[in-house]
Amino acid sequence: MLFQVWAPHARRVTLHLSGHASAMEPDPEREGWWRADAEAGPGARYGFALDDGPVLPDPRARRLPDGPEAPGAVVDLTAHAWRHPWRGRGLPGAVLYELHVGTFTREGTFDAAAGRLGHLAELGITHVELMPVCPFPGRHGWGYDGVAPWAVHEPYGGPDGLLRFVDAAHGHGLGVVLDVVHNHLGPSGNRLPEFGPYFTDRHHTPWGAAVNLDAPGSDEVRAYFVGSAVAFLRDYRLDGLRLDAVHALADDRAEHMLAELSAAVDALAQETGRPLFLIAESDRNDPRTTAPREANGHGLHGQWNDDYHHALHTALTGESQGYYADFARAPLAALAKTATGGFFHDGGYSAFRGRRHGRPLGRATTAAHRLVGYAQTHDQIGNRAL
Template identity: 80%
Template sequence: MRFELWAPDAREVTLLLGDERRPMAADRERPGWWTAEAPARPGDRYAFAPDGGPPLPDPRARRLPEGPARPGAVTDLAAHPWRHPWPGRGLPGAVLYELHIGTFTPEGTFEAAARRLPHLAALGISHVQLMPVCPFPGRHGWGYDGVAPWAVHEPYGGPEGLLRFVDEAHGHGLGVVLDVVHNHLGPWGNPLPALGPYFTDRYRTPWGSAVNLDGPGSDEVRAYFTGSALAFLRDYRLDGLRLDAVHALADTRARHFLAELSEAVDALAKEVDRPLFLIAESDRNDPRTTAPRETFGLGVHAQWNDDFHHALHTALTGESQGYYADFARAPMAALARTLTRGFFHDGGWSSFRGRHHGAPLDRAEFPAHRLIGYAQTHDQIGNRAQGDRLAAGLDEPLLACAAALVLCGPFTPMLFMGEEWGATTPWLYFTDHPDPELAEAVRRGRRREFAAHGWAEPDIPDPQDPATRDRSCLDWPEPERLAAARLWQWHRRLIEVRRAHLPAAGRPLAAAAVEYDEAARWLVLRNPPLTVAVNLGDAPAGVPLPPGRHTPVAVSREDCPPPAGGGLRLPPGTAAVLLTP
């Protein structure tokens, strides 16, 4: 077996394989690389010792059985006995479902999560979107402080557990998307600073040192992260990747890292003969993120649309703190703007940022499915002091209205785990850092962050308390209760309607049109051939309908009268989806 390590500053490197020590040779054709050939079997432990120093795990280890900072284990992913052939499932027409393996079930494992996949298949979900699964300190955490981008968190089930989970998902017709973090790595157990110029002091991220994407040595750093992305797509037969906070990828090179990555993913899709896609999380509202590389864009296939979330959230809840302030001035108008223009901030003033922000999308050309629309995400719930979901403050009728706009709107819809039945369990920020100083620093940081949003310190759960994680686990008996069952059936019906009547792709933003009344709090979305009407107010509302014959295909309340006289009478907290050929 061939062992390789990039350690450009090392004078010598030793391979530690079991009880053996083998010198590695400098690669004459690849400066900075060290190689060694040695017999090895799956399960054998190995590490590297540059210049006689302490053993360091392989940065490209596919398995770290004892966690970060410990030796890796040889593994053969290609030997996995796949049971279900998989032709792939592309993004057009998708309904995404974001879940966290560690809290999707009380057990917090791939195996336990796989047992719940029939629930998602019956709901009509097309893709499960996993939050990060790369190794991180301790047993439980969100996963965004991972330190080994090629490996899989062992407490979840390790690489074998992920392979079996994906295979089981494919057996239910579900694709799998994985959330990956390229903008930073966690602060504990990270061997990369001792091996090469993986990080730079020229930039900072909110989470620590920035990855070196444009300085000396950055060719290999870029290849390291691109290689890990391709390895997950290829070896685990994933359908796509969600790229965390790409606005924190500091890169001044003529060709941005994301353009290189998207080109490599498109090439891999041709090689494996199945669709693959990238979804960016970006705070920039920059049309270049998803613009084709041929027009000097970055070529990412889609991006999260936080503006739509913020507009919908303020319209439902009336909240106005922090970044909700700009949307709360006229929430129905903000919601209408995002439904028809994609971005709310598309070059105008952002009071939250104290500057102008964003740029407009081309409504006539931009395919609406390239924006991901949602009412809730791990960020928007977990970054609240109490981790409270919409169901904690809204009744079932308003939750039904939110679902109608997400699932029958113009964007690719995404649900957060438990949203489909109005889960009452919170989803909190939790960690399991073994370093006491780091754990205390995290506590202090969260207190400062929440204080800036007006939450008092005693109200903030301790992220290191195991009970914080336990409270965040879904309560699986809950969807069987009557009210939860009604909401689940409503979500399933909306997904059926979407799949039956809306085209999978190609519809530009300009195809959607909206009418609304700010004071009465009703909105009518024309998303041909569907019309979605919602009344978020406390009083009945008469809403206009576009010309034509309207057939109700999903109505959230039985007492909603049928369309008449070119309009519709909506009781308070009602959503109606109509087919208008």
């Protein structure tokens, strides 16, 4: 099989496969890439050494059986015998249930979670939205400190476990949406900077240096994240992705990375004949997020509507501190506005922010079904557990 890795600054790259080391060659067709052909079957462990340094996991490893800092393992995702044909299930009219694999059952695995999917189908759920399942250090965590965007957390059941879970969900008529994090990677176990300019000091985020989406080398970094998203949708037959905090994707290029991603996903949907969708988490109240690319939007298929939650929560509880203050002045009017107009903050003054916020939702370019209203999410519950 062909092993490939992007390491543009390395002088030598060595493939370590099942205890044997062999030199890789520069790829003549792709600058900065290295390649080597070697015989390997499922389960074979491998990694790369740069300039005679330590063996590092493949940034594109699909399986990391011993955690994100250990060698990867070859896996054949096409070997799964799908039991349930699936034509897909689109976003309009969806009822999503956010599910954390580690806490949904006592066992904390995909297989255990699959055994309870019938209950969700009976409730009227149409799509299960999995919180992030990419590998992170240790066994327990929310998943938002993942470090390997192409792989699946081994304690949950790894790639095979996710395949079985999605197959079981489809058997119950449930679509599956996966929460993915492109705006940062966890600090522990993150070896990407050793391979190349995956991060840049041009921008800073709450997690430190930003993912490199617009500096030199950003073509490959964008391809890294777009490729991982497309691979999950294609190989695991997912129906959609929820994109974490897209407002933290610092990108000054003419074509935003989100537009590049949505174009790739739309192309895959056409290729597979299944409706595929992307849901953004964004606090900007910006219609461009879901406006079509032809109208200079990012072309995403939906976005979480924080305003709906805040209006609903304020109306039900009377809470008025923090960002709820803007909604507490007239809670029922705020709820009516979000239910009929989409955004509460549509360009008017926000006392919480001390400035104007948002833009009006253009009905000509943004259909109402592109706003995902929610009553609860991990942020609203987990960030204030007490």
